[in-house]
Amino acid sequence: MTNTNTPYTVHPTAIVDEGAQIGEGSRVWHWTHVSAGAVIGSQVSLGQNVFVANRVTIGNHCKIQNNVSIYDNVFLEDGVFCGPSMVFTNVYNPRSLVTRKHEYRDTRVKKGATLGANCTIVCGITIGEYAFVGAGAVINKDVKPYALMVGVPARQIGWMSQYGEQLDLPLTGDAETVCPYTGMQYVLRDDVVTTA
Helix, strand or coil: CECCCCCCEECCCCEECCCCEECCCCEECCCCEECCCCEECCCCEECCCCEECCCEEECCCCEECCCCEECCCEEECCCCEECCCCEECCCCCCECCECCHHHCCCEEECCCCEECCCCEECCCCEECCCCEECCCCEECCCECCCEEEECCCCEEEEEECCCCCECCCCCCCCEEEECCCCCCEEEEECCEEEEC
């Protein structure tokens, strides 16, 4: 890795277009391309062969693993994890012979969410804070905060803690539990999990 008088580090094989904003302590690894309009926070890791488009915001402390493309109109809040080879889209019904750049749909991934390896996020949805998308899942609708999603199409099978462990809570109803790793209390009310 080389540092070219910037507060972040770029591998010699990577391309960072002039105008891209990258925060302090971030790392841009092998064969990655960051477009001119991208806004990337501090302490972000962009793995090998990552592409970041122009109309993209990536928050602080995000980890983008190898072979992930973050297309226009994708917005990641702080602490998002994008697993290897996971996929974002930005057009719902693409055709090679039809131009649809004016139809890009916003995709928002909230603070602390995990997107597992090889999962697909269909455009135009919001993934809630600390949600956890399992490997290979296909997300085609909004995901609640702390929800654990698996399958094709994805369905919710549980709730996850901020620490990344499954919580002992039912899918619906009213209940409370404590994360055994952190002691943080979680409350399920009206099919939504919050911290106490």
